[in-house]
Structures are given as C-alpha cells and as structure tokens.
Amino acid sequence: MASPTIQSFEYEEMPTVTASPSRRVQELLALCSSSIEIGGSQDLESLVTDLVNCLNSLSENVASDASDELENDVIQVLAEILKFVSSPQLDQDVIDALSFELPKVISKFADVSSRCLELVEEIVDRFVEACSPRDMLSILCEALDAARCFLSPSSCSTPLLHGLSKVFISVQRRHYEQLKVAVPVVLNALKDISLETDVQVEHLLDEALRIAISIRDVSSKLKNEEGTKVRCLLGLYVIQITAILSVSIRDKVASCVPLVVQLKPFLIYCGLTHLGLITGNDTEKLMSAVAGDDDDDFISFFPDIKLGASLLFIWAKLSPEVADAALRNDVDELRSNPVKRWQAYGMLKYILSSGDLLWEFKRHTIEFLLDITKGPSSQSNDEQIDCSQYTPSIYAALQAVILVIVYAPDAGLRMKTFEALKRILSDIPAPQRFDVLRALVTNSQSxxxxxxxxxxxxxxxxxxxxxxxxxxxxxxxxxxxxxxxxxxxxxxxxxxxxxxxxxxxxxxxxxxxxxxxxxxxxxxxxxxxxxxxxxxxxxxxxxxxxxxxxxxxxxxxxxxxxxxxxxxxxxxxxxxxxxxxxxxxxxxxxxxxxxxxx
CATH class of the missing domain: 1.20.58 (Methane Monooxygenase Hydroxylase; Chain G, domain 1)
Known part of the structure; x- marks a missing residue:
C-alpha cells in the first residue's frame, strides 16, 4: 500500500511547472490526505509547507498582475480548498495541520473579488467548526496581525474577524483569559481598517459589532466574577471602537448617527451612563476591573478610551436616538456640580486636541462647554472646594482649547472657543487660576x-x-x-x-x-x-x-x-x-x- 503512494508522490512532483494553480493545489491536498494513511506526519508537514508556498506564489502573481484569468485561478484554488476541508471523511490531523497555516495565507485573496472573499470566509468558518476553539483563537489572532501588513487590511481582515466572532462563543473555559488576548488584536485590526482612505464606515462598524455581540453572548453565560470581568472588557471594547469609528468618518457627522445608535444597547448592558463617561468615572471603574494589580500594561491596548468615552457623550448630545432619558439631568448636574464639571473638562480635552477628528466634533464640544458653564461660576459659591487635584487636567484642557482658537477654520468657532476659554478659567478657584494662567503664558508659542x-x-x-x-x-x-x-x-x-x-x-x-x-x-x-x-x-x-x-x-x-x-x-x-x-x-x-x- 505504501509503495504506490510514494510513487504517486514522486510522479506528481514532476509536472508542477506546467500544472494550473488549482490542479497543483488539488494534488497537494490529496497527498496531504494520503500521507496520514501511511503514517507520515513529517510528510504532512512538508506537504502543507509546499501548499503554502504554492499559494504565496499565486498571491504574488495576483499582486503584480490582477487579470481576470488570475482571478479565476484564485477562485478555483479556493473552491478546491473549501471542497477538501468540507469533506466529512477528512482526517482530523490533516485539517488541524491545514488550519495552522492556511488562514493566514488565504486571507490575502479576500480582496481579489467579492466571490473570493466569500470563499475565504467559508474556509475559515469550516476550520472554526472542525478545529479546537482554543487553537483557532491563537491562529486567527496571528493571521490578523499578519493581515495588518497587507495592501488592503479591510478585506483581508474581514473573514478572520468573522471567524473570531464564532470562536469566542465556542471557547469552553478560561473565557476571560482568551478574550483578553484576542481583543487587543481585534482593536488593532479595526484601527488599521479605519485608516484606509476609502474606508466604508458601515463595514467597519459591522465587523466591530459582530465581535461585540460575541463578547456579550459569552458574558451572558457567565454568572461569577469572570462574567463581570468579561462585561467590563466589553465596555472598554465598545468605548474604544467608538473612538475608532468616529475617527474614520470622512463626511458629515450626522450621517453616521444611525450607526452609533447600534452601540447604545451595549452601553446599557455594561451599566455605563453618559454622566459616568463624561466625568471619566465609568472608564476608571472598567480599567480597574480589567487591569488588576499586576497587569496595568494591558490598558495600553486601549489608547483612545478617554477619547471614546467623551465622544459617546457628544454623540448623545447630537441625537436623541443615542441619548438616554437622563441626559438632560446629566447636563444640569454638570452645571451645578463643580467637581464633575472639572472632571468633564479633563475628558473633553481628548476631542479638542485630536488631529484626526472632523472639526464638527470640536464645534459640538465647544458648544457643550458653553452649555455647562452657563450662569455663575463655581468660584462664587464653591470657594472651599479644593481644585488642586484637577488642576493638571484642566490646564491640559485649556491648552487644547487654545489649539482650537489658533487653528479653527472659521471666525465664529474661534469666538465661541475664546468665550469657552474665559468661562473655564473663571471656573477655577482664584489661587489655582493664576497658576494655570502663568503656566499657559509660559508655554505659549504664539x-x-x-x-x-x-x-x-x-x-x-x-x-x-x-x-x-x-x-x-x-x-x-x-x-x-x-x-x-x-x-x-x-x-x-x-x-x-x-x-x-x-x-x-x-x-x-x-x-x-x-x-x-x-x-x-x-x-x-x-x-x-x-x-x-x-x-x-x-x-x-x-x-x-x-x-x-x-x-x-x-x-x-x-x-x-x-x-x-x-x-x-x-x-x-x-x-x-x-x-x-x-x-x-x-x-x-x-x-x-x-x-x-x-
């Protein structure tokens, strides 16, 4: 039995120069299957390597000459792979060996055409169904990291993100530890997609929401402390993707309100309030629950968490669909409570100092600052409240306000921002106010x-x-x-x-x-x-x-x-x-x- 198989292997090696890509892939897959029958694990590894090299060669050809003929070759190759891995008679060792290597390489073909994207997604889904969820989580995360270097990370990452959303639900234990590894990889992939010049915001949000739904489903199954941690991780994820989504908007902000509305159920599920977001209290609770005593570095994977929290409040101000019933009360609370107002200044600076957001976001932020500083300042009524711990963040907020005054595209916004500058300064108790003014003058470049x-x-x-x-x-x-x-x-x-x-x-x-x-x-x-x-x-x-x-x-x-x-x-x-x-x-x-x- 072994001799014919080996002869077949040697015979099939010879015509590889002239064989079509799909024929060559078909031969290599058949050899992978037969190598298990003769107990050749080393042959299987070698054959998988040959298959990867063949697919990489095809990918290079497509990158240099995207012709219809090559597109058809890719479709045929992916169809052969899907047919092979979908076979119920396929040995588990073979599909496991293929799952370790193929997701990374076939994701390169996802941007060739919509049909190729569908086939890649089906192949990844088949691996997710047939292989260990724990292994697939690591494999897909590695493939997502590799996809960041591709020419079109948006298309290439889509099937991998789709696969991960299914893997999350399939994981049977240690859910939090697994998610904690995967979520930062997902966020990096989403951020890369957002930076593409022709990014489709709807597509970006669809991918982000699919992951969020999976994390929520995992959390709903857990009743203990692990479930609480997963819920907190989901909260951080939703806040971070709000920042990523907002930065990706290239047109009018109002046109994307229907998209942001879809995030509202997750905020409610995670117990987040708009007042807690704008004061930073909710983000601090989430980060404390997730980071722990010895894992503060994990928070570095959420660099825009405070920007996202501030943006969620501004989105709520923009649209009743995003807001909740308590929003009007939140604004009144900010007007009457100097401490919460000072905290809000420190959060809003992330919007005002961002160089990636549309000016429309900054305009709404300035108008919101004018709204919460209406009437007499806290200086006259709350002189005894110690502002010293908030002074550094207020100073940073004023620096961001100054940036808006300097670079605002129109005189109207500059005038409103100058008024906001005066009101914020008046809101600081006199001793700290002069310290802040001195620091602003000292560091002024204009x-x-x-x-x-x-x-x-x-x-x-x-x-x-x-x-x-x-x-x-x-x-x-x-x-x-x-x-x-x-x-x-x-x-x-x-x-x-x-x-x-x-x-x-x-x-x-x-x-x-x-x-x-x-x-x-x-x-x-x-x-x-x-x-x-x-x-x-x-x-x-x-x-x-x-x-x-x-x-x-x-x-x-x-x-x-x-x-x-x-x-x-x-x-x-x-x-x-x-x-x-x-x-x-x-x-x-x-x-x-x-x-x-x-």
Missing part, C-alpha cells in the same frame, strides 16, 4: 496668544470676586508674566516687531497692575508694603531691566522702519510700535512716580 492670555490675567485681576488674600498671589504672577515677555528667559530684550502683540499686552498688564495696586479694591488705598508690584525692589527692577532697555529697542526699531520711505507695510508697523511706545512711556512715568514716594 505672541498673539500670549497677548490674549495676558489680557485674561488683567481681566481676572479686575474681577470684584477676587479676595484680598489672593492679591499677593496675583501680584507675584503679574511680575513673573510681565518679565517673561519684556525680559525673555533666553536673554536680551523682546524681538520687535515679531513679538509686538505680546509686548503691548505685557505693558498694558503692568500699567493696569500699577494703577490697580495704587488704588486698591473699591477705591481704598492699600498698603505699599503689602504689594509686590509697588515694592521698591520690583519697581527698580522693572525700571532698569524691563522698561529702559525696551525704550531703546523701540526707538531703534521705529527709526529703522521710518527710513523705509513709501513702504506701506513699514508704516503700519511704525504705527503699531508707536502705540506700544506710548504705553511704555506711561509705565515709565508711573514707576518713577512710585519710586519717588519710597
């Missing part, structure tokens, strides 16, 4: 934005709600901020006219501080000893190190520009510098006057 921020410092100094205990802090910050502009850390006077906006704002702030500190609040004279701005040391420092050097620079700059006769742009700059010079001389007069009184 002279125009620096000028805007210095004007906000002046605005906050003039607020009647600023208590006397905060004035010393404001004094110190004014000195630091003015010096930062008029005597830059890198040395020398400021560059003119490049930094003229910032210089003008700094001089106006210093002039205001001199007058403000002289008069005191409500027109009452304040003690000069209690004012940092009016101290002799700081007045002399300002006079010698800021104002006089700046006067020389301004005089030289104006003189040089006035030499460019007839240059209209030079005349505009001269006019601007002359206005700065006027404010400078007023500051010099005030400082000289105050020095005389010491």
């Amino acid at each position: 002279p125009s934005m620096t000028a805007i921020l210095l004007d906000l410092v002046k605005y906050n100094m003039s607020r009647s709600s600023l208590e006397a205990t905060d004035c010393a802090t404001a004094d110190t910050h004014v000195i630091e901020l003015v010096e930062l502009v008029l005597k830059p850390p890198q040395g020398g006077p400021p560059l003119l006219p490049d930094q003229s906006d910032a210089v003008s704002a700094a001089l106006n702030l210093y002039r205001f501080a001199l007058i403000y500190e002289s008069r005191g609040e409500a027109g009452k004279e304040r003690s000069r000893e209690g004012s940092e701005v009016l101290s002799k040391k700081n007045l002399e420092k300002a006079y010698k190190e800021w104002l006089m050097p700046l006067r020389n620079v301004l005089s030289c700059s104006i003189a040089n520009l006035e030499g460019d006769h007839g240059d209209e742009s030079s005349l505009e700059v001269v006019c601007h510098l002359s206005r700065i010079e006027s404010v400078l001389y007023r500051c010099i007069e005030l400082v000289e006057e105050k020095l005389k009184s010491h």
Whole structure:
C-alpha cells in the first residue's frame, strides 16, 4: 500500500511547472490526505509547507498582475480548498495541520473579488467548526496581525474577524483569559481598517459589532466574577471602537448617527451612563476591573478610551436616538456640580486636541462647554472646594482649547472657543487660576496668544470676586508674566516687531497692575508694603531691566522702519510700535512716580 503512494508522490512532483494553480493545489491536498494513511506526519508537514508556498506564489502573481484569468485561478484554488476541508471523511490531523497555516495565507485573496472573499470566509468558518476553539483563537489572532501588513487590511481582515466572532462563543473555559488576548488584536485590526482612505464606515462598524455581540453572548453565560470581568472588557471594547469609528468618518457627522445608535444597547448592558463617561468615572471603574494589580500594561491596548468615552457623550448630545432619558439631568448636574464639571473638562480635552477628528466634533464640544458653564461660576459659591487635584487636567484642557482658537477654520468657532476659554478659567478657584494662567503664558508659542492670555490675567485681576488674600498671589504672577515677555528667559530684550502683540499686552498688564495696586479694591488705598508690584525692589527692577532697555529697542526699531520711505507695510508697523511706545512711556512715568514716594 505504501509503495504506490510514494510513487504517486514522486510522479506528481514532476509536472508542477506546467500544472494550473488549482490542479497543483488539488494534488497537494490529496497527498496531504494520503500521507496520514501511511503514517507520515513529517510528510504532512512538508506537504502543507509546499501548499503554502504554492499559494504565496499565486498571491504574488495576483499582486503584480490582477487579470481576470488570475482571478479565476484564485477562485478555483479556493473552491478546491473549501471542497477538501468540507469533506466529512477528512482526517482530523490533516485539517488541524491545514488550519495552522492556511488562514493566514488565504486571507490575502479576500480582496481579489467579492466571490473570493466569500470563499475565504467559508474556509475559515469550516476550520472554526472542525478545529479546537482554543487553537483557532491563537491562529486567527496571528493571521490578523499578519493581515495588518497587507495592501488592503479591510478585506483581508474581514473573514478572520468573522471567524473570531464564532470562536469566542465556542471557547469552553478560561473565557476571560482568551478574550483578553484576542481583543487587543481585534482593536488593532479595526484601527488599521479605519485608516484606509476609502474606508466604508458601515463595514467597519459591522465587523466591530459582530465581535461585540460575541463578547456579550459569552458574558451572558457567565454568572461569577469572570462574567463581570468579561462585561467590563466589553465596555472598554465598545468605548474604544467608538473612538475608532468616529475617527474614520470622512463626511458629515450626522450621517453616521444611525450607526452609533447600534452601540447604545451595549452601553446599557455594561451599566455605563453618559454622566459616568463624561466625568471619566465609568472608564476608571472598567480599567480597574480589567487591569488588576499586576497587569496595568494591558490598558495600553486601549489608547483612545478617554477619547471614546467623551465622544459617546457628544454623540448623545447630537441625537436623541443615542441619548438616554437622563441626559438632560446629566447636563444640569454638570452645571451645578463643580467637581464633575472639572472632571468633564479633563475628558473633553481628548476631542479638542485630536488631529484626526472632523472639526464638527470640536464645534459640538465647544458648544457643550458653553452649555455647562452657563450662569455663575463655581468660584462664587464653591470657594472651599479644593481644585488642586484637577488642576493638571484642566490646564491640559485649556491648552487644547487654545489649539482650537489658533487653528479653527472659521471666525465664529474661534469666538465661541475664546468665550469657552474665559468661562473655564473663571471656573477655577482664584489661587489655582493664576497658576494655570502663568503656566499657559509660559508655554505659549504664539505672541498673539500670549497677548490674549495676558489680557485674561488683567481681566481676572479686575474681577470684584477676587479676595484680598489672593492679591499677593496675583501680584507675584503679574511680575513673573510681565518679565517673561519684556525680559525673555533666553536673554536680551523682546524681538520687535515679531513679538509686538505680546509686548503691548505685557505693558498694558503692568500699567493696569500699577494703577490697580495704587488704588486698591473699591477705591481704598492699600498698603505699599503689602504689594509686590509697588515694592521698591520690583519697581527698580522693572525700571532698569524691563522698561529702559525696551525704550531703546523701540526707538531703534521705529527709526529703522521710518527710513523705509513709501513702504506701506513699514508704516503700519511704525504705527503699531508707536502705540506700544506710548504705553511704555506711561509705565515709565508711573514707576518713577512710585519710586519717588519710597
């Protein structure tokens, strides 16, 4: 019995040069089956390797010349493989050996045509039905990772994702551990699909939802702690795919509302609320449940979890279909509760700072910020609440707001965003507010934005709600901020006219501080000893190190520009510098006057 089989093997090797791809695949599959009959496990491994090489060669030919003839060859090859693995008489060892290698290689053919995609999906499904779920989970995850390098990960990943959705349900034990390995691989594949220039959002969501449904079905079968963990993992998955889906939208946001509505049942199943999402409390609970004490690195597989949570709230604001009945109450809670409002600022920064989202998302986010900051700020009613732990995230949110002001595509959005900037700053208790303003000015890269921020410092100094205990802090910050502009850390006077906006704002702030500190609040004279701005040391420092050097620079700059006769742009700059010079001389007069009184 063995001799004819071996002879057949040797005989069939010879005509491989001229045999059609489907004929060659048919021969190799037949040899795989017969090798088990003679007990040749090594021959089986060798034959599977030959089969993979044959399929890879065909894939390379298709990639270099996508002709109708080659497409037909691929269809015939895939049909032969499907027919072979579907045979009820096929030995389990053979189908197991093929399952380890074929999913990865045949997925390359999924983008050749819709018929090829169907055949690949059927072959993968057959492997899922016939082979160990645990083995297939590892095999399909490895194939998904490999598909990320293909020219069209969208088509190539589709049958593998479909297969995984079935494997999840078939796994019999250690469900959470298996899912924990597979979900990050799935998310990477979905993210790659979302980055394709011609991605179809509907197709992307279909693949994502199929996986979500499978995870939910697994969770519903588990009643113990493992079931809770699987549910938390599902929550993280849904939030992450919301970010992936939103980034993939290339057209109007409203057109995708019907798609996002399909995520709502999963939020309810996982016990997530819109208020918990926008404050970050729900995401923290999910991450704590999934990560554990020794597995914090797992959270790195969900890099956009906070972006997704924020987007889910914005989607709910966009459409009643996505929202729940409590959304209006959530908005009211954010308006009345300063802590939750501060938490929301920290979450919304992920939308405002994203470079991948449509501007429409940022516009809705700014409008939402204006909505929750209506009415009196928490400063007047909740002064005793400690804001220090939220200050870093609020500062980051303000930086993101500034980015919108700088890069917004229209003036209307810039004006709304500037109003949101003022309201958020007013929402911070005075001591932390000046710390945040100082940090924003210090890290500003734009002279125009620096000028805007210095004007906000002046605005906050003039607020009647600023208590006397905060004035010393404001004094110190004014000195630091003015010096930062008029005597830059890198040395020398400021560059003119490049930094003229910032210089003008700094001089106006210093002039205001001199007058403000002289008069005191409500027109009452304040003690000069209690004012940092009016101290002799700081007045002399300002006079010698800021104002006089700046006067020389301004005089030289104006003189040089006035030499460019007839240059209209030079005349505009001269006019601007002359206005700065006027404010400078007023500051010099005030400082000289105050020095005389010491």
